[in-house]
Amino acid sequence: MIKIDRIKRSYKTGDTVVKALRGVTLTIEQGEFLSIAGPSGSGKTTLLNLIGCIDRADSGEIFINGEAVSAKNKKELALFRRHKLGFIFQTFNLIPVLNAFENVSFPLSLLSFNEKEIRERSMAMLAEVGLEGRVDSRPAKLSGGQQQRVAIARALVKEPQIVLADEPTANLDSKTGKAILKLMEDMNARYNTTFIFSTHDPMVMDYAHRLVQLHDGKIIKDERRKK
Amino acid sequence: MKFLLGLALKNLSRYKKRTIITAAAIAVGLGIYIFIDAWLLGAEMESERNLIWYESSSARVLNESYWEEKDQLPLKYVIENPEEVTVRLQELKIPAAPRTVFGGELIVREDPFEQDGSMQVKIFSIDPEQDNTVFRFRETIVKGRYLKPGEEGILIGSWLAEDLGAEVGYPLTIVTRTRHGYYQIIDVEIVGIINCPNPSINRGAIFLPLDTADTYLEMQGAVTEINLKFPERSDAEMLAASIEEKLIEDFKGIEILSWKILARDYVAFAAMKQSGTRMILFLVFIIAAVGVSNTMLMAIYERFRELGMMRALGMKDSQVRLTFLFEAGGIGFIGSVFGVMLGCILCLWIVNRGVDYSAMIRDMDIGYRVTGIMRGAWHPKALVIAFFLGIILSVVTAFFPTRRALKMTITDCLRFQ
Ligand SMILES: Nc1ncnc2c1ncn2[C@@H]1O[C@H](COP(=O)(O)OP(=O)(O)O)[C@@H](O)[C@H]1O
Ligand SMILES: [Mg+2]
Numbered sequence: 001m002i003k004i005d006r007i008k009r010s011y012k013t014g015d016t017v018v019k020a021l022r023g024v025t026l027t028i029e030q031g032e033f034l035s036i037a038g039p040s041g042s043g044k045t046t047l048l049n050l051i052g053c054i055d056r057a058d059s060g061e062i063f064i065n066g067e068a069v070s071a072k073n074k075k076e077l078a079l080f081r082r083h084k085l086g087f088i089f090q091t092f093n094l095i096p097v098l099n100a101f102e103n104v105s106f107p108l109s110l111l112s113f114n115e116k117e118i119r120e121r122s123m124a125m126l127a128e129v130g131l132e133g134r135v136d137s138r139p140a141k142l143s144g145g146q147q148q149r150v151a152i153a154r155a156l157v158k159e160p161q162i163v164l165a166d167e168p169t170a171n172l173d174s175k176t177g178k179a180i181l182k183l184m185e186d187m188n189a190r191y192n193t194t195f196i197f198s199t200h201d202p203m204v205m206d207y208a209h210r211l212v213q214l215h216d217g218k219i220i221k222d223e224r225r226k227k
Numbered sequence: 228m229k230f231l232l233g234l235a236l237k238n239l240s241r242y243k244k245r246t247i248i249t250a251a252a253i254a255v256g257l258g259i260y261i262f263i264d265a266w267l268l269g270a271e272m273e274s275e276r277n278l279i280w281y282e283s284s285s286a287r288v289l290n291e292s293y294w295e296e297k298d299q300l301p302l303k304y305v306i307e308n309p310e311e312v313t314v315r316l317q318e319l320k321i322p323a324a325p326r327t328v329f330g331g332e333l334i335v336r337e338d339p340f341e342q343d344g345s346m347q348v349k350i351f352s353i354d355p356e357q358d359n360t361v362f363r364f365r366e367t368i369v370k371g372r373y374l375k376p377g378e379e380g381i382l383i384g385s386w387l388a389e390d391l392g393a394e395v396g397y398p399l400t401i402v403t404r405t406r407h408g409y410y411q412i413i414d415v416e417i418v419g420i421i422n423c424p425n426p427s428i429n430r431g432a433i434f435l436p437l438d439t440a441d442t443y444l445e446m447q448g449a450v451t452e453i454n455l456k457f458p459e460r461s462d463a464e465m466l467a468a469s470i471e472e473k474l475i476e477d478f479k480g481i482e483i484l485s486w487k488i489l490a491r492d493y494v495a496f497a498a499m500k501q502s503g504t505r506m507i508l509f510l511v512f513i514i515a516a517v518g519v520s521n522t523m524l525m526a527i528y529e530r531f532r533e534l535g536m537m538r539a540l541g542m543k544d545s546q547v548r549l550t551f552l553f554e555a556g557g558i559g560f561i562g563s564v565f566g567v568m569l570g571c572i573l574c575l576w577i578v579n580r581g582v583d584y585s586a587m588i589r590d591m592d593i594g595y596r597v598t599g600i601m602r603g604a605w606h607p608k609a610l611v612i613a614f615f616l617g618i619i620l621s622v623v624t625a626f627f628p629t630r631r632a633l634k635m636t637i638t639d640c641l642r643f644q
Binding site: 049 | 230234237238240241242532533535536537538539540541542543544546636637638641
């Protein structure tokens with residue numbers, strides 16, 4: 001469970017201060033398939049970064065499994081991300097020198113899995129995202145949709161508690177985007193992983209089971225849609 | 228760890244162009260370093276050899292009062308019984324050559340010379356036979372012949388001969404003082420001209436038979452010095468000290484100085500030259516470092532997002548750093564391998580063929596006791612140093628941009644364009 005309590009975050013550039021989040025409070029249950037929606041600049045990325053423990057809030061607190069994020073130091077946060085969180089990026093961010101299999105096994109290499117486990121799990125996950133035929137391909141040889149599938153496999157291979165996806169379909173055409181969302185939805189159902197993804201695309205919002213709308217750093221709407 | 232190493236290797240082979248350019252910069256820098264080092268080492272070694280063979284010998288037996296007044300070339304501080312000393316030295320298997328060195332005025336007269344004139348000179352009286360067991364002047368005669376005992380003939384250095392316009396057979400007069408201070412005039416004839424690899428000899432040396440000098444200078448068998456030849460590569464200072472210890476009981480009032488003291492000026496010059504060389508090599512190093520750090524910087528900057536992703540996925544800073552440093556080390560390794568190879572190729576040339584400088588050294592005293600062709604020498608230590616230098620250089624220059632990237636927040640890394 002994630003509990004976000006009156007979180008604020010602003011950025012200083014020179015003399016101007018941008019208030020990206022102006023007090024956001026939100027509770028997310030395990031296994032939700034939640035979209036954070038809003039126009040560009042509304043604070044979606046900022047919120048995801050804070051939940052993803054790669055940024056720190058100015059005030060307020062985030063509790064994950066009852067633990068306050070702000071209480072952890074840099075190393076503890078790295079370990080926490082390593083074990084509990086998966087990331088999917090708008091620009092895929094695969095390691096260009098590694099092939100699909102190696103990219104997927106990257107998070108496992110950081111954990112203490114042995115080589116056999118790494119191999120089995122990565123191959124199984126690649127099969128689940130439908131890329132069993134492309135395990136040896138480097139990212140440059142894959143289409144955008146295929147790259148994002150690799151990224152999903154990489155995020156899920158260690159069976160994290162939460163997967164954070166910042167505009168995962170923004171760089172894909174709508175058909176490929178839908179397929180990716182479908183895949184994410186399947187994974188959410190299968191592993192009960194909490195998915196939090198941001199978007200400004202109404203089509204994408206349609207997939208969300210819960211839609212949280214941000215505007216100017218504030219939640220203006222929070223609705224459950226299906227399940 | 229193994230995984231990080233594998234990632235680094237893959238990055239190396241993936242970014243081929245950058246790997247090649249950076250490694251090539253390192254290789255060229257190291258090649259130049261190895262080459263310059265071999266060249267200067269060769270010059271130094273040959274210089275040292277020529278100093279010992281033609282100028283200082285390995286060590287010298289002197290009257291203990293001589294050294295302080297050596298600049299006056301005094302005849303009052305002598306070794307009275309050089310034969311006995313020589314015999315003792317021969318028992319110790321040390322070749323020895325007695326000499327009497329004195330100063331005088333050399334007078335030349337018009338016809339056969341172009342005009343009248345005189346100059347201060349230093350004259351080495353040598354035993355024509357024994358001298359060759361320590362020095363090597365017999366092989367350096369380019370005109371005329373070597374000295375015969377007892378004759379009133381001299382050998383002179385080739386550049387001195389050229390400056391004077393002297394030829395074999397020309398007469399010269401030496402005005403000097405005897406051991407007891409009386410004026411003495413020695414009329415001599417040039418019997419041979421010397422051209423040896425030691426420029427200071429060519430520039431000013433005059434050699435006279437020792438027995439001739441003995442008569443004119445009223446030395447009664449005494450000499451000013453006995454020159455010694457030590458086995459090659461022996462520690463001249465230690466050997467000189469140990470021989471002195473053995474001789475001092477029987478021959479009171481002598482001392483033995485090694486060439487390092489005898490040629491103190493040269494040793495100081497060589498040390499200065501070495502520090503100069505180090506400065507140059509340091510500059511080469513700095514230039515290479517700037518070039519390499521630039522490509523490293525670019526290479527790391529263009530991967531900030533990758534770096535941010537790795538950190539977001541929970542890679543620790545130390546692991547990220549290690550990956551990049553492995554990568555840089557790999558580039559350094561490749562650069563070092565090729566740099567050492569390049570250096571060896573350049574060395575093959577400078578060691579075997581050398582560079583002909585004769586024209587330059589004739590007109591300009593650059594301090595080295597080398598004429599003609601300057602050859603390099605192999606210096607295995609420099610190869611090893613260069614090898615590790617390349618790797619260290621590469622790793623150090625990667626360290627700073629990596630640190631900069633790790634100081635940035637993960638979100639900044641991820642937003643980096
Ligand atoms: N690192 C930053 N420095 C300065 N301003 C920032 C930074 N990141 C985001 N912002 C600003 O904060 C606001 C919210 O940004 P962001 O969270 O990226 O919104 P979204 O993802 O919804 O587009 C925007 O006005 C943006 O310009
Ligand atoms: Mg955004």
